[in-house]
Amino acid sequence: MEYTVQKLSHLAGVSSRTLRYYDEIGILKPARINSSGYRIYGSTEVDRLQQILFYRELGVGLDNIKTILTEPDFDGLKALQVHREKLLEKKEQLNVLIANVEKTIALNEGRIIMSDREKFEGFKQKLVDDNEAKYGQEIREKYGDDTVNKSNQKFKGMTQEQYDAMTKLAKEINELLYAAFRTGDPAGELAQKTADLHRKWLCYTWDSYSKEAHAGLAQMYVDDPRFTAYYDEKQPGAAEFLRDAIFIYTGQKA
Amino acid sequence: MEYTVQKLSHLAGVSSRTLRYYDEIGILKPARINSSGYRIYGSTEVDRLQQILFYRELGVGLDNIKTILTEPDFDGLKALQVHREKLLEKKEQLNVLIANVEKTIALNEGRIIMSDREKFEGFKQKLVDDNEAKYGQEIREKYGDDTVNKSNQKFKGMTQEQYDAMTKLAKEINELLYAAFRTGDPAGELAQKTADLHRKWLCYTWDSYSKEAHAGLAQMYVDDPRFTAYYDEKQPGAAEFLRDAIFIYTGQKA
DNA sequence: TATTTACATTGTCGTTACGTAAAGGTGTAT
DNA sequence: ATACACCTTTACGTAACGACAATGTAAATA
Structure with a gap:
């Protein structure tokens, strides 16, 4: 039994374009070409097409199918x-x-x-989720699952008052940071006050505080452009300045 | 704060090519172009990019994102x-x-x-599955879930001897069909013998036999190119011939 | 200051598995 | 003879960029 493209396409439930394409990429060549240039397929090709379609149904790419069908010992x-x-x-x-x-x-x-209370809960959850999505992998690699989980738990365990206080503190830190930045001195009083508030801010979510971790985080503010962007948004160089201030605050050598 | 492509790309974690592409498709235009032709983005654009990335993360297409962000009351x-x-x-x-x-x-x-026995079981299961994948929807629509399920059950319940007999019968039917086809007479003895064997073959899996269902199936052999291909493989026109023979056998008017 | 280095631009091709014309030749039935 | 179905090749379009190439600009360094 011999088939033209149309016949075979109907038989197999694919389009004739597909058969020409399969010919083009060399995955299914016709048995012969007749005098008019028509593609003529035989039963060998029918079988091969069935194999192709089988793997295709499984979502295998044509390139891989080609390898599977071509290499006999694959x-x-x-x-x-x-x-x-x-x-x-x-x-x-x-x-x-x-x-x-x-x-x-x-x-x-x-x-x-949602009630205000529920709204707040969902909002916190979303913040945690977003944070996880953004920084989860890196932070977990750096600080370990346990630390991160505890931090998240602590965050979610906050009351709205605590959360508001934390937010307010963050705002204060930002303002203080920009004021300190204008002094240009990371060892100055303003900058050191900023570093201290930053420590306080961290303790809202950190289970335990260490100078090393604090300094490490500060360095990350500079290294990771996504963090840098947050502090540099209004004042380029602020992230670096904050790191310097925290390094001095924690006694880290720069 | 202003950003060039590179800066913004680092900030957002996308490539600069992406930003140019987003400009090109009009989903994120830079705030302005400087004297050297550089794209300059502002904080408005940062926000918009964040929105874009948010939806992108959800797997929404850029076209849809554009609509969502552009139409204000969308x-x-x-x-x-x-x-x-x-x-x-x-x-x-x-x-x-x-x-x-x-x-x-x-x-x-x-x-x-797998033992031979298990092999056989798996093989039957695969045949049923393949058949389901190929014709399941149409057949279930035509004959109802119950009929099809019973048929599958009956098939899977067969012993290897029964299965072999069924396969042998199918082979006989095919040979008989081609012989009958050569007579050209669907009402002739050979053709009617073929139709009778076909009924017998069906009863291996059919829970109950009816002339209407038999004739319906015969018609489907002609209507569905995938069935037609099976019978026409060695002898074009065989499917139609078989239908004619079965119509006569069942007393169906053609 | 001259040169290197880093970064900017536009433009084009490639990716997957075809769909969809366009322009023209072939086969068959009426 | 003509209509009509089917065949051919060529080539653009798809989604969302990646990967060049060729060329211009800004900043850092010798």
Whole structure:
């Protein structure tokens, strides 16, 4: 039995364009070309196309399918296992996406019916989540899961009053930082007051305070452009200045 | 605070190419262009970029993000809900893919250690699954879930002897069909014998036989190119011939 | 000050797996 | 003879950039 593109395409449930494309990329060549230049496929090609479609249904890329079908001693099983891993990864990513979207939807919907108290809880949760998404991996690598979890727990355990106080303190720190920056002296009184307030601010969420950790965080403010951006937003150089001040405050040598 | 492409890209954790692309598609224009033609971004643009990245993280397409951010009274919540539906669909597809890949892996792995008996069971299961994947929806729509499930159950309940007999019968039918086809007479003895054997073959899996269902199936052999291909593989026109023979056999008017 | 280095610009091609024309030749039925 | 279905190649479009190339500009250094 012989087939033209159209016939074979109907038979297999794919488009004729697909068959031409498969010819083009060399994954399925016709058995022969007739005198008019038509592609003619035989039963060998039908079988091969079925194999192709089988792997395609599994979401394997055409490039990989080509390898699987072309190399006779290729380990198709291993290829499938690798492919499976990829699919599982994709699934995980999708799950995270869905969770985030749902959380966002819930937050938005909640804006109408959530009580102030609940709103606040959700807001804190969102802050923690966002923070995790942004810095989670790096910070956890640096400080360890336990430290980070405790910090998050402490944050979520705060009352609204504590949270407001923390926010207010952060604002004060910022203002003080910019004032200190204008003095240009990280060892000066203003700068050292800023460093002290910063320590106090940290203690809202840190389970235990250490000068080393404080100095480490300060260095990160400079190293990580995303943190730098926060402090440099209104005053370029502020992040570096804060680090210098904290280094002096903690007795770290610069 | 003002940023060049590089600065902003570091700040936001995207590439400068991305920023140029976002400018190009009009989703994020720089605040101004300086005398050297450099793109200069301000804090307004930083905010907007953050919004863009937020939605991007959720997997929303740039086109949709553009709409969400541009139209001031656009319902972002509804967009997210629609998006959520899409994600869930994707997840479902992924789950099916993963299940199939795993089944295939299991089958392949099994080839080594499976006993002949287990091999046979797995093979039957695979045939049922493949059949479901190929024709499941249409057949279930046509005959109802109950009929199809019973058929599958009956098939899986077969012993190897029964299965072998069924396979042998199928082969006989094919040979008989081609012989009958050469007579050209669907009402002739050979063709009617073929139709009778076909009924017998069906009863291996059909819970109950009816002439209407038999004729319906015969018609489907002609209507569905994937079925047609099976019978027409060696002899074009065989599917149609078989239908005619069965119509006569069942007393259906053609 | 001259030169290097870092960064800016636009433009173009490549990526996946085809869909969708366009322009023109072929096969078959009426 | 003509209509109509089907074939061919060529080539642009898709999403969201990455990776060059060729060239201009700003800042740092010898």
